[in-house]
Amino acid sequence: GAVVSQHPSWVICKSGTSVKIECRSLDFQATTMFWYRQFPKQSLMLMATSNEGSKATYEQGVEKDKFLINHASLTLSTLTVTSAHPEDSSFYICSARERGLAASDTQYFGPGTRLTVL
C-alpha cells in the first residue's frame, strides 16, 4: 500500500516552454501533497505544500507564478514549471500524506521527475 507515482519520470524541454509534472497517490487519498526539489548531491528542499481544494503554500524564495501547483482531487497534484530555464533543471519529488492519519502522519514519496531544460 501507500504508493505514490509521478509522471513523467524524465522530461527534456526547450528553454521558455512549460512542463507539467503529475503526482498521484495510487491506493490512498491524500489531502496534503508536498513538492520538493533535489539538486545533485544535496538534500531535498521543500518547495510548497499542496492541499486539496485550496491554494498551495509556498516556501520562502519559491516563485508561485513560476511553479504552479494544482491539487484538484484527493489523488492528484500537478506542478507546472512555467517558462522553464536551464537553472530549473533538477529532480522534482512529490510526497503525499494519507487522509485521516494525522497521528501517524507519514509522508510517502514518489520516484521523482528529472527535468532537463536545454
Place this chain on the structure above:
Amino acid sequence: AQSVSQHNHHVILSEAASLELGCNYSYGGTVNLFWYVQYPGQHLQLLLKYFSGDPLVKGIKGFEAEFIKSKFSFNLRKPSVQWSDTAEYFCAVRDYGNNRLAFGKGNQVVVIP
C-alpha cells in the same frame, strides 16, 4: 526554521561492519523524527520513525535509531551491514507545529562486498 545536520557525507565500509550515521537538529520543541533510505535508482522509502514513547526505535532491514532529546540527536545504527545496504540515507525532522519535513543533506553509504 529548523536545520538538520548529517555528518560524513560519504561512508565506505565492508560487509559485516557496523554502521552509525549521526543526525542532529536545531529545533527545541516537540519533533517527529524520520530516517529515509534511497536505494540507487529508487525513490525515498521510510526506514523508521519516532513520534513518542521508547526512544530506541527499530525499523526495517535491521536498522534502529535512538532519540536523545538532550543532545538533539537521532542517530541511525545497524550492527552488521550488507552489500544491499548501499544507498543514500536521509534524516528528516518535522516540528510538531507544522507539516514541513526538513531534511539533512544525506549520507552516501557504500558497502563493499
